[in-house]
Amino acid sequence: AQSVAQPEDQVNVAEGNPLTVKCTYSVSGNPYLFWYVQYPNRGLQFLLKYITGDNLVKGSYGFEAEFNKSQTSFHLKKPSALVSDSALYFCAVRDFNKFYFGSGTKLNVKP
Amino acid sequence: DGGITQSPKYLFRKEGQNVTLSCEQNLNHDAMYWYRQDPGQGLRLIYYSQIVNDFQKGDIAEGYSVSREKKESFPLTVTSAQKNPTAFYLCASNGHSNTGELFFGEGSRLTVL
Numbered sequence: 001a002q003s004v005a006q007p008e009d010q011v012n013v014a015e016g017n018p019l020t021v022k023c024t025y026s027v028s029g030n031p032y033l034f035w036y037v038q039y040p041n042r043g044l045q046f047l048l049k050y051i052t053g054d055n056l057v058k059g060s061y062g063f064e065a066e067f068n069k070s071q072t073s074f075h076l077k078k079p080s081a082l083v084s085d086s087a088l089y090f091c092a093v094r095d096f097n098k099f100y101f102g103s104g105t106k107l108n109v110k111p
Numbered sequence: 112d113g114g115i116t117q118s119p120k121y122l123f124r125k126e127g128q129n130v131t132l133s134c135e136q137n138l139n140h141d142a143m144y145w146y147r148q149d150p151g152q153g154l155r156l157i158y159y160s161q162i163v164n165d166f167q168k169g170d171i172a173e174g175y176s177v178s179r180e181k182k183e184s185f186p187l188t189v190t191s192a193q194k195n196p197t198a199f200y201l202c203a204s205n206g207h208s209n210t211g212e213l214f215f216g217e218g219s220r221l222t223v224l
Contacts (some may be wrong), residue, residue, distance in 0.1 A: 009151070013141075013157055018123075034212055034213075036215075041199075041218065041220065042214050042217055042218065043115075043117075043201055043215035043217045043218050044154075044203075044215040045215070046199065046212045046213070046214070049210075049212055051210045053129070058161055079187075084194075090153065090154070095207075097142060097159065097205075098155075098156065098159065099160055099203075100143070101146075101153045101154040102153055103151060103152060103153040104151075104153050
């Protein structure tokens, strides 16, 4: 079965510093991977996805993610964090018509 | 604008009552989904539907029921059989592409008193 894991419940970073939110995956076949962001009491917003091609994927709000097949990872990154980036981030994998989500990582960006 | 509308945003119910959460989309998407979100557990799939008049159980379907009579609508009923119904419920849809992402509504928070 397909699955993703987010090993960190929480990530703390200072504003202006680079940030990384980790995700590892376990899939059979080609992985279709996604990142979403959720603000309190809101739905999930799509940030970016990896389907095929370039291992560095660029998405919304300055976020990017690096796909690493050998390490089965799909880490979310941003060169310079903003306080407004503070939210809950989910990694997900698609298996045909079903999507499986990680447990989420809370990102705290401090001024 | 196109999107997914969930209602109500907040709902309170007494134990033993059934409650129905509404989900409507105007994205012309074939596939629709219901997820349950609990703190620290991510999203868990309750039911999904690929086409009108057809739906499949997800990982935690017990105590829930759905219908898909129209392409635009996918209501979820939380029955009295659901042991722990207090949660945040998210509806989502997906278009025709096999590699496309999910689009989410704003969620409904159900609290059982």
